[in-house]
Amino acid sequence: MRVFVTGATGFVGTAVVEDLIRAGHQVLGLARSDAGAEALKAAGAAVHRGSLEDLESLRSGAAQSDGVIHTAFNHDFSKFQANCDADRKAIETLGDTLAGSGRPLVVTSGLLLLAAGRAATEEDVPPPVSAAYPRSSEATGIAQLAKGVPVAVVRLPQVHDRRKMGLVSYAIAIAKQKGVSAYVGDGKNRWSAAHLLDAAPVYRLALEKAAANGNAKDKEIARYHAVGEEGVAMRDIAEAIGKGLKIPVKSISPEEAGAHFGFLGFFVGFDGPASSALTQQWLGWKPTQVRLLTDLEHARDFEA
Numbered sequence: 001m002r003v004f005v006t007g008a009t010g011f012v013g014t015a016v017v018e019d020l021i022r023a024g025h026q027v028l029g030l031a032r033s034d035a036g037a038e039a040l041k042a043a044g045a046a047v048h049r050g051s052l053e054d055l056e057s058l059r060s061g062a063a064q065s066d067g068v069i070h071t072a073f074n075h076d077f078s079k080f081q082a083n084c085d086a087d088r089k090a091i092e093t094l095g096d097t098l099a100g101s102g103r104p105l106v107v108t109s110g111l112l113l114l115a116a117g118r119a120a121t122e123e124d125v126p127p128p129v130s131a132a133y134p135r136s137s138e139a140t141g142i143a144q145l146a147k148g149v150p151v152a153v154v155r156l157p158q159v160h161d162r163r164k165m166g167l168v169s170y171a172i173a174i175a176k177q178k179g180v181s182a183y184v185g186d187g188k189n190r191w192s193a194a195h196l197l198d199a200a201p202v203y204r205l206a207l208e209k210a211a212a213n214g215n216a217k218d219k220e221i222a223r224y225h226a227v228g229e230e231g232v233a234m235r236d237i238a239e240a241i242g243k244g245l246k247i248p249v250k251s252i253s254p255e256e257a258g259a260h261f262g263f264l265g266f267f268v269g270f271d272g273p274a275s276s277a278l279t280q281q282w283l284g285w286k287p288t289q290v291r292l293l294t295d296l297e298h299a300r301d302f303e304a
Contacts, residue, residue, distance in 0.1 A: 002066045003025050004028045005069045010072065021044050052086055080135075106203055116272075119230055155227075159226070181239070181250075182251070184234065184257050193228060194289075203226075235251075240293055
């Protein structure tokens with residue numbers, strides 16, 4: 001397949017591009033900058049210049065391809081609502097371009113707010129889109145089914161290698177700034193996680209399965225969890241950060257979380273484990289890479 005990948009030069013997207021090429025697919029990667037274009041060429045991908053906000057570039061890229069994997073998202077949480085709106089418009093544009101063709105679309109969503117106090121499964125639905133939960137990638141993906149687009153969603157946990165670790169990287173930066181590594185309450189709340197090299201193949205396998213399903217009118221969206229670890233306790237994460245930065249570790253109250261963590265305070269006390277048992281069964285996928293705390297022992301963010 002010739003696959004158009006948005007976010008192709010990003011953290012997750014780069015690994016997705018490499019995995020697709022290793023599996024024998026051709027990749028057309030979206031690139032905003034000259035540096036991004038050169039990185040795609042070096043990886044063996046074709047370059048499509050444009051951006052998430054340039055809807056015409058998205059139309060053109062999707063029109064040239066047998067399927068689309070949408071990994072792009074702006075993670076500037078100071079303008080989260082605007083970034084969610086841009087994501088929605090991008091998915092709608094990609095869906096309009098693929099409408100009625102049977103060509104698949106894979107979109108990206110998150111896991112942390114799906115279920116409280118238990119492991120979220122692929123059968124859980126996200127909360128309704130609202131001011132409190134503005135990310136609508138999954139809901140927008142579902143809307144594309146009516147256009148005859150086979151749609152799959154890959155839900156990501158804290159994706160990590162030694163360079164980046166999802167929200168954990170923000171926790172490291174805050175700990176550096178504050179001089180203390182904190183967790184909320186008893187720190188037993190959990191975040192699910194996956195190594196980057198485990199998460200990337202889930203996109204390819206989801207795309208291949210959606211393509212095999214063909215025209216998707218009246219079908220349900222396929223949901224997959226790219227989860228390698230069901231839950232890592234926040235106290236363990238905080239202690240690993242404290243050890244890596246050689247700073248104290250302490251518990252703070254839920255009332256203190258907002259002031260201490262800023263935007264991260266909304267997430268840091270949430271218990272959000274997630275299972276990938278159904279994804280492993282449906283896609284024949286199995287995570288094999290190192291765990292989050294292992295990468296955290298050697299995080300690049302700890303270097304001077």
